[in-house]
Amino acid sequence: MEPLVLTEANFEAEVERYDGLAVIDFWAPWCGPCRMFSPIIDEIAADPPAGIKVCKVNVDEQPGLAVRYQVMSIPTLLLVKGGRAVATSVGFQDKKAVLALIEKHR
Structure with a gap:
């Protein structure tokens, strides 16, 4: 499955x-x-932990969503x-760090 x-x-x-x-x-x-982070998100989306929805927002196409959540970087x-x-986590993260963040907030 791909990110929504x-x-x-x-x-x-x-x-x-x-x-x-x-x-x-x-x-x-x-x-x-x-572009370095995208494959990690795609990998998690392909086999997401139970109850997790993996999504993407292109800030160029959806600037209102970026503004709403104060995405500066x-x-x-x-x-x-x-x-x-x-x-919120800003910047590149490896898969292990992303999965740890998800686990912490499930």
Whole structure:
């Protein structure tokens, strides 16, 4: 399974109304660290931990979502549970670190 692409149109239904944990990668195609981070997010999305929804937001296409969650640098990983942001991580992370962050906030 691939990460769910989030837009202003589907964000409320897919994230804000979701009771589980949504892991959201804010990225842009021109961002080098984002391109390094993307395969890790794709790998987690392919076999996500139970109850986890893995998503991506292209900040160039969805600037309103980036502003709403105060994303100033990319890549930014945002964890949202029950409609509330519970954790943020800025910059490249390895898979082990991402999975540890997810586990902490499940």
